[in-house]
Amino acid sequence: MPIISTNAIVLSSLKFGDTSLIVKCFTQQEGLKSYLVRGVLKSKKGGLKVAYFQPLTQLKIVANHNTKGTLHTIKEIQVYNSYQSIYQDVVKQSIAFFLSEVVSNVIQEEEANDALYEFLETSFTWLDSREKIANFHLVFLLNLTSFLGFYPDTSDREKQGFHLLDGFFTDPSYDKNVISGNECVQFKKLLETNFENLESLTFTKSERQMVLQTLITYYKLHVDSFRNPKSLDVLEAVFR
Template identity: 60%
Template sequence: MAIVSTKAIVLSSLKYSDSSLIVKCYTEKEGLKSYLIRGVLKAKKGNIKAAYFQQLTQLQIIATHKPTSNLNTLKEVHIVHPYKTIYTDIVKQSVVLFLSEVLSKTIQEEEENLPLYSFLETAFIWLDTHEKISNFHLLFLLNLTKFLGFYPDLIDKEKLGFNLMEGRFTDATHEKLIITGNNLTLLKKLLGINFDAIEKVSFSKHERQQILQMIIRYFELHLDGFKSPKSLDILKVVFS
């Protein structure tokens, strides 16, 4: 048993009994951790409030981590970056729902990964502080693959196709799982850029759906057991 002070990002929150929550967090120091927070839904007083555990909230926590248990306990919780728009803007709410579901499906490691934590922290602050966010989720997913180990190989970008299975560009455009033509052009617009450049990238509604489907397929091919998120349908409605 160890007492740990760390930053943490909430990935999901599940009601447990009438008054408790099980919260899954991605922590800066120890990766994925789950916490049982007893009585938080009924407590009128106390330092730990249910509102702290909305998806993608950024926290500073002091927790007891038990090597023999999947459920840990929280001693102290503070919000590090109070979001101004994420929970009040319907479009951003939908993006948050979608991304938290993707992260819950893709992050499994219970170990420190500072570059990944920093990416998530920075990305969600960017989402909160910018207005033109219709392509944010596309770039977020693509750049997340850097930390998951299958970011597209940018060598040979001038070739005529991109092989989703191999993650690289190719001229063998007749094979299965090859992106060509306009779909390839859409993908290239997102490669190698950061969030500040996303406002200059323009996609039609149809193109946005096309590239999202491509990226989801890319995840399915490279991550065992990854399935299309349920919240994808909500995202389609919001951006259509």
């Protein structure tokens, strides 16, 4: 059973029995991995803490990776890039739960992807360090598509419609997969934004929800297993 030392980002945790957790992480060295963390829910001093396994926590772990099964075990653990505000701020926490659910849903690869890992690490550290984060999740979801293989083709962006299934700009039509009008205008505005200029991006509450629904539809059309995140209602509620 090989012992692996790697950075890892927590995507989800599920109670197993009375005292244990099954924790899904995206690791820098070997992609998606699930760990059985025994006894972590017992009240005890020192050792593993439940707080280590909150969504998006960045960890440094030494783990036994089982070559014959899908559940692995953690030998050593420490928090890496400790967050200062995500778990204290209700809006940031809602974003964290939502994005961890989305990332857990769309990333399936059990192999290293340094570029994707760096994107996740940098994005969540950015979220923790900034105050104006109302549109962070929109920019994140858009940029994540470049690692999943369906970032929008912007070569004809002067056109007034966008084909969600084909992923390019087109003329408005009655095709159910083509967005146009204000929905397309706001989507274009998002395409002109990155984390560096995110604080200058302005949406009304209704526009923000519209763009989010556009992105979710886009994901559904391009990721077979994608489903509405359970945390979506909570996320929309905190921005009302």
